[in-house]
Amino acid sequence: MSSEKRSLFARATIAIPFLWLAVFFLLPFLIVFKISLSDDAVAQPPYVPALSFSEGWAALREKLALLDAENYAFVLSDWLYVYSYMQSLLLAGIATAILVLVGYPVAYAIVRSPRGLRPVLLLLVILPFFTSFLIRVYAWIGILSREGLLNQSLLSLGLVSQPLEILSTNIAVVIGMVYSYFPFMVLPLYAVLERMDDSLLEAAADLGATPAQAFWRVTVPVSVPGIVAGALLCFIPAVGEFVIPDLLGGSDTQMIGRTVWNEFAVNRSWSVSSALAILILLVLLVPILIYQRMQLRELESR
Amino acid sequence: MASAPLKPQKPQSVRRKFAPWTDPVAQPLISFRNVVKRYGGVVAIDGVSLDIYEREFFALLGPSGCGKTTLMRMLAGFEEASEGKIMLAKNDLSGVPPYRRPVNMMFQSYALFPHMTVSDNIAFGLKQEGMPKAEITARVEEMLKLVNLRGLEKRKPHQLSGGQRQRVALARSLAKRPKVLLLDEPMAALDKKLREQTQFELMDLQQRIGTTFIIVTHDQEEAMTVADRIAVMDHGKLVQVATPAEIYEQPNSRYVAEFVGDVNIIEAEVTRAASGDIALKSDVLDAELRLAQRADVKAGDRVAVALRPEKIRIGKEPLSEVHANCAQGVVYDIAYLGDLSIYHVHLDNGFVLKAAKTNLSRQIEPPIDWDDRVNLSWTPDAGVLLKS
Numbered sequence: 001m002s003s004e005k006r007s008l009f010a011r012a013t014i015a016i017p018f019l020w021l022a023v024f025f026l027l028p029f030l031i032v033f034k035i036s037l038s039d040d041a042v043a044q045p046p047y048v049p050a051l052s053f054s055e056g057w058a059a060l061r062e063k064l065a066l067l068d069a070e071n072y073a074f075v076l077s078d079w080l081y082v083y084s085y086m087q088s089l090l091l092a093g094i095a096t097a098i099l100v101l102v103g104y105p106v107a108y109a110i111v112r113s114p115r116g117l118r119p120v121l122l123l124l125v126i127l128p129f130f131t132s133f134l135i136r137v138y139a140w141i142g143i144l145s146r147e148g149l150l151n152q153s154l155l156s157l158g159l160v161s162q163p164l165e166i167l168s169t170n171i172a173v174v175i176g177m178v179y180s181y182f183p184f185m186v187l188p189l190y191a192v193l194e195r196m197d198d199s200l201l202e203a204a205a206d207l208g209a210t211p212a213q214a215f216w217r218v219t220v221p222v223s224v225p226g227i228v229a230g231a232l233l234c235f236i237p238a239v240g241e242f243v244i245p246d247l248l249g250g251s252d253t254q255m256i257g258r259t260v261w262n263e264f265a266v267n268r269s270w271s272v273s274s275a276l277a278i279l280i281l282l283v284l285l286v287p288i289l290i291y292q293r294m295q296l297r298e299l300e301s302r
Numbered sequence: 303m304a305s306a307p308l309k310p311q312k313p314q315s316v317r318r319k320f321a322p323w324t325d326p327v328a329q330p331l332i333s334f335r336n337v338v339k340r341y342g343g344v345v346a347i348d349g350v351s352l353d354i355y356e357r358e359f360f361a362l363l364g365p366s367g368c369g370k371t372t373l374m375r376m377l378a379g380f381e382e383a384s385e386g387k388i389m390l391a392k393n394d395l396s397g398v399p400p401y402r403r404p405v406n407m408m409f410q411s412y413a414l415f416p417h418m419t420v421s422d423n424i425a426f427g428l429k430q431e432g433m434p435k436a437e438i439t440a441r442v443e444e445m446l447k448l449v450n451l452r453g454l455e456k457r458k459p460h461q462l463s464g465g466q467r468q469r470v471a472l473a474r475s476l477a478k479r480p481k482v483l484l485l486d487e488p489m490a491a492l493d494k495k496l497r498e499q500t501q502f503e504l505m506d507l508q509q510r511i512g513t514t515f516i517i518v519t520h521d522q523e524e525a526m527t528v529a530d531r532i533a534v535m536d537h538g539k540l541v542q543v544a545t546p547a548e549i550y551e552q553p554n555s556r557y558v559a560e561f562v563g564d565v566n567i568i569e570a571e572v573t574r575a576a577s578g579d580i581a582l583k584s585d586v587l588d589a590e591l592r593l594a595q596r597a598d599v600k601a602g603d604r605v606a607v608a609l610r611p612e613k614i615r616i617g618k619e620p621l622s623e624v625h626a627n628c629a630q631g632v633v634y635d636i637a638y639l640g641d642l643s644i645y646h647v648h649l650d651n652g653f654v655l656k657a658a659k660t661n662l663s664r665q666i667e668p669p670i671d672w673d674d675r676v677n678l679s680w681t682p683d684a685g686v687l688l689k690s
Contacts, residue, residue, distance in 0.1 A: 202380055203413035205400040207427030207478065217426075221417040300460070 029281075036274035037067035047270050071275035081259065081276065085283065088256040091170055091245075092238035095177035096231050102178065103185035103230060108219075110186075111193040118194075125186050137176055137247050144172050144248065168250035176244040181234040188233065192226030193219070225298050232291040236284050256280055320530060321545075322355040329392075331356045331514055332377065332482060337386035339372055339538075346372045347383070348538035359508050359515045361529035363522060365561070369538040370518045374484050377516070378407045391481065401430075406480035410487040412471035414459040420446075420470050421455040427478040445473040448507065465496050472504075476513070485517040489524060501527045522562045526550070534558050550610075555690045559608040564644070566609040566655050568685075572599045580687060581626075582607065586653035590626040594682035599689070606688045613684035614657035616645055618670060621677045628679040629655060633672055643668065647676055 038047040049063035075081045110121045128136060143149045144167040151163040166172050200222065204214035242257030249255070256276065263273035322328040330353035339347035347369045354360045362370035375381045376388060379400030388395045395403065406427070414423050424445050428438045446452045449469040459467055468488065475483055488504070489497045505528050508515045519525050525532045526546040533543045534557070542554045553559035556567060570584035570591055580599065582591040584607070591607060599605060621628055635646035642660045649655060657678055659670070670676060 197411060197413060199409045199411050199413035200415060202378075202400070203407075203409055203415075203474075204426070205380075206378060206405075206407045207474070208401045208430035209426075210399075210401055213430065218415060222415070224417070 032274045033278055034067070035270050036071055036278050037069060038271045039066075039070075040269050040271050045270065046268055071271050072279070075272065075275050075279065080254070084254045084256050084259045085279070087170075087254055088239045088241075088280075089283070091173055091253075091255060092177070092235050092241070095174045095181070095238055096235040098174065098178050099181060099185040099234050100227060100231060103182065103189055104223075104227070107186045107189035107193055107226075110190055122187075122190065125183050129183065133180065134243065137180065137243055140172070140176050140179065140248055141167060144175065167248065168253075170249065170253055172248040172250075173245050173253055173255070176248045177234075177238050177241060180244060181238060184233040185230040188229040189223065189226045192223045192229075196222055225294055228291065228294050232287050235287060239284060240280050320357070322358070323353065323531065328355060330354060330389075331358075331391055332516075333387075333389040334373070335387045335389065337373075337376065337383045337388060339369075339376065339381060340384045346538050347376070349386075350538070350540055351386075352533060352540060352543065354514065354516065356514055357512050359505065359528055359530045360517070361525035361532045362516065362518045362535060363520070363525040363532050363561075364535035365520055368535040370520075370535050371486060372538075373535075374407075374486060374516060374518045377482070378405055378484055379403045404481045405484060406475040406478055406482075407484040407486065408471050408475040408488050410490055412459075412467050412491075414467060414470055414474070416459055418458070419455065420451065420457050420459075420462070423459070423470055424474045424477050426474065431478065441477060445477050448476070448511075449473045464491055465500070468492060468500070472507075476511070480513065482514045482516060485515060487519055488517065489519075489521075497524070498527075504528055526562070534561060536561075551686070553608060553686060553688065556606055556608070556688050559686065559688060564611050564656060564658075566611065566614075567688075568607045568609060570605055570607055572601050572603040572605060575599050575601055575603075579682070582687075586649065586651060587629050588651075589628045591685070592626040592682045593685050593687050595685075595687050597687050597689075599687065603689075607685045608688055609655075609680065609685045611644055611656040611658040612642070612660075614655065614678050614680045616647070616657040616659050616670065616676050616678055618674060618676055621679055627682060627684070628677065630675070630677055631655065633670060633674045633676055636668060636670075636672065638668070645670060645676070647678060 034051065035047055038049060040046060041048040043050070049066045051060065051063055053060065106125070110118055110125075113121060141148070145151075146163045146165070146167070148167070150166070151160075154160045155163065166175070196219065200218050201211075201214050204218045205211070209217060239255075240257045241255060242261055245253045245255040245258050246261075249258070260273045260276045260280075263269045263276060332352075332354040334350050334352040337347055337350045338345065350369075350373060362373060364370045372381060376383055377390075377395075379395070379398060379402075383396065390403070390405065415426065418426070421442050424442045425438050428441055433441070442455070443452075446455060449472055451466065451469050451473065454462065454466060459470065462470065468491070472488070485504075489500055492500060501524060504515075508528075515528075517525070517528060526549070529546060531543060531545055532549050534541045534549060536557055542549060542558045544552070549558060549562050553562065559565045560567065568584050568586060568591070570582035572580060573583050573590075574581040575597075577596050578594055580593045580595060580597060582593065582605070584591050593607065629647075629649050631647040631649040633645050634648045637644040637646075638661075640661070642658050645657045645659065647655050647657060655678060663669075
């Protein structure tokens with residue numbers, strides 16, 4: 001194969017993911033962005049202006065001039081929406097923090113288990129994916145409700161005298177998110193811990209570190225990329241989570257995914273829900289950029 | 303834990319006379335006493351007793367799987383002996399975890415902490431000790447100077463070359479001023495030129511700071527270059543513990559003779575045994591073999607004679623008046639190494655003897671060529687009689 005052909009082939013290979021992103025991410029994003037700049041109307045589709053390329057350039061320009069950012073101004077000025085964002089970030093943040101605390105020991109234990117056992121343990125972590133996500137979240141209703149499994153167990157063990165009100169609270173939402181995103185935390189942590197050279201711990205011991213000190217001064221810092229990757233993999237989708245707050249949350253759970261859905265389906269305001277969706281993206285851009293920078297640094301250090 | 307401070311000293315000859323192991327009153331710093339290590343049913347170390355002295359540069363030499371690394375790891379505390387004792391400065395080390403041993407190790411993989419700078423790597427053990435900050439800074443500076451790494455203190459390990467990483471690993475393992483430094487194949491990852499240079503630097507450094515160094519290596523040239531004494535190991539046992547020259551010139555077994563350097567092994571039977579003059583009849587040589595060696599053998603014993611190629615004289619001129627220690631054959635292979643050439647000589651009965659000849663002149667055409675008929679001869683003190 002000539003080098004010219006190969007470079008053409010190489011470029012084509014790179015083009016595939018770009019094309020994919022352009023069609024399935026960039027284009028829908030632009031459509032949503034455009035809708036967020038439009039105004040609601042009783043029409044089909046339910047917003048104006050509806051852009052059309054058939055009416056000529058001048059008409060298109062006229063319609064583009066009608067676009068404005070008033071939906072954004074409206075969303076940002078309404079305390080309810082801002083509260084919704086804050087709550088989403090807070091609940092996703094709490095869930096992510098718990099995930100790190102729970103996922104790290106699990107990943108560590110899998111790495112420290114006998115080599116032959118590791119694939120089995122990893123499979124067990126992924127196994128819940130074999131059942132529908134929706135069914136698993138519904139199952140939590142059965143566990144957390146007033147007469148659910150959890151309360152029955154606690155009552156029969158005499159640990160509580162009254163059933164706990166967990167379902168339809170933010171606690172249930174956090175429990176649901178921790179449960180659902182667990183594999184996304186464990187897998188990147190496992191990957192980074194598994195790759196760690198055991199001689200690093202021996203070197204730490206050799207230089208006077210007890211096993212606990214070696215863990216905090218070597219293992220944990222070396223696994224930071226895994227912690228960050230896992231945290232972002234959980235945090236980013238958790239912020240926009242809709243199903244879990246909708247099924248497990250209460251009336252005071254106003255996470256942004258639910259708010260978007262309310263605007264869209266109940267208020268039939270496509271433009272406001274689009275503006276809300278674009279704003280989530282902007283909020284999430286910060287952690288995504290952090291993640292990218294970490295990955296880049298990771299690549300450099302290899 | 304800290305020993306005497308490092309004093310800059312005048313360079314002195316690298317291998318001055320130093321032989322505490324011959325001194326009956328000298329106390330060993332490290333003492334292995336009948337140490338056995340078993341993994342399940344497999345015996346990795348099989349009854350090793352060994353004394354290593356202060357300021358010694360000691361090499362554990364052997365093929366992979368011979369137990370040399372296990373022996374070192376037991377000293378570092380990563381493995382516990384199944385039987386026997388390891389003493390360091392008269393203290394029994396059994397049960398002492400690695401982080402409480404005044405022994406530091408330089409790992410084959412270097413095991414540098416990837417998230418720390420060069421300085422932080424070197425300072426790791428000092429911080430662990432709880433040394434005051436100002437002292438740590440001074441010690442790190444001193445170590446950087448010792449291994450010629452000043453200016454790189456803010457770099458991370460992945461920003462360093464292989465040779466620089468090796469130096470950081472060395473500086474880190476020396477920073478706590480251990481009584482003993484263990485080096486696990488420290489030069490395995492370096493290319494040949496850098497390795498040779500580093501060997502000399504390591505010897506020089508060891509001389510200056512006076513720490514006991516124990517190096518594990520499978521490279522016999524490296525062991526011979528750096529070490530005061532070498533322990534040749536095989537299957538978890540010490541085969542011979544001696545100076546490089548003794549190992550090379552007076553191997554105590556066929557295994558040592560063959561492992562260290564190039565050698566001809568000739569099977570033979572003792573025909574006459576007088577002290578200092580042993581006559582043998584070999585299976586492959588027509589001429590009689592004579593050895594000027596004191597050995598406890600009697601007529602009829604089956605033995606082997608080790609003969610180093612460079613001790614065999616090779617030439618086309620006919621031998622005059624020699625009846626013993628000679629052979630005739632045809633050159634069928636020449637390995638030209640620049641400084642010397644190794645000739646593989648087919649004897650008339652098919653046995654191959656290797657003979658080395660220094661290339662004294664600059665002529666391109668070899669003085670002895672392929673298919674030349676040559677005469678080989680050697681003196682009675684050239685060969686070594688081996689009973690095992």
